[in-house]
Amino acid sequence: MKKIALTLLLAAIGFAAGMAQANQDVYYARRATHFQTLPVGKSDIIMLGNSLTDGAEWNELLGNRHVKNRGIIGDIVQGLYERMEPILKGQPKKIFILSGVNDVSHGVDGDSIGRAMEKLITLIQTRSPRTKIYLQSMLPFNNDVREWKYLVGRDQVVVDGNRALEAVARRRGVTWINLYPLFVDDNGHLRAELTNDGLHLVGEGYLIWRDAIKPYAK
């Protein structure tokens, strides 16, 4: 009896996770079609990434009408690679990239994140050689605020991944922006006052990020 109850409970959790994933997948597909209809031009500054990028009004934060949000909730580095076409054909002036934490939650290690990012940056440099690239570090997360099941115990993967990303930036000659130290507390977690779920940023967090990249986003 207990065994059946446990099986059903695990099925319930699986069902909930499956529903969340299905919702995320339709959101992803939909937002990608939106980006296909929006032109990109040579003066544009592209904010490319996952939910952290998606969640902000970047043109307002940076006070620049050429800034365009190309973030999608749940994206991974390979996902960015696969949806670059509508961006690259516009030959934008600049691209800011922040990605990797969803890769971490999928069990990918730091070096693999670095390799995926190098592939993405090489694509951009090949297809749009005049685009200036800014590679931003991953932010820490905080599982004390709310537990992200697939991130438990993986704080160090973010640190390792950032080391790999910084090496990629150096190798590919792109600007490295290390956001991590601005967001981390003494325990290696995302500063609790900058999040309401341990992973995403509240308004104050975006102002810190904005201040860090503003000198580059002109």
Added chain:
Amino acid sequence: MKKIALTLLLAAIGFAAGMAQANQDVYYARRATHFQTLPVGKSDIIMLGNSLTDGAEWNELLGNRHVKNRGIIGDIVQGLYERMEPILKGQPKKIFILSGVNDVSHGVDGDSIGRAMEKLITLIQTRSPRTKIYLQSMLPFNNDVREWKYLVGRDQVVVDGNRALEAVARRRGVTWINLYPLFVDDNGHLRAELTNDGLHLVGEGYLIWRDAIKPYAK
């Protein structure tokens, strides 16, 4: 035994729904803090609403840097009312409102949606009398594409609600923009080619909406 299994299955569905709601609630709270940090000014055009508004890059669609997205996934008319302060203190030039379908999914009837909207519009007119208000109709949904449990059988509530909203627009002297006919098919559902989940719009859908409001968004 079957009874226990059924009970646990229902618990599983409840758990999944609860998790989805919890995710939506933290998203809502977080995005509201973002809006509190973003100033609004007298030249601004505010896009106010729920996930339909949230999901688009309005400044790009409308080619106007004064256009600001103030949509939040899951919002209801009363939710808009409660988060108007950071918008109203900027005395914006224009506000476009689209809301109501989440009220419908909460079991609210068309007249009640109209009353909530009249309260919201009266607040804007009182606190920011020079702001020009554009009230947009609710869009149809399509439960054949994907079933939205809380919308089943409620297509008519959207129609009734739109009638109530149009009356509010007339009474309060604001511009009524009837988007519904642009999005509805012969069966009274959201045109299947404009959505990937029966409720939200793919890129093509946003272009139709953009074309409908562009003459007003200057």
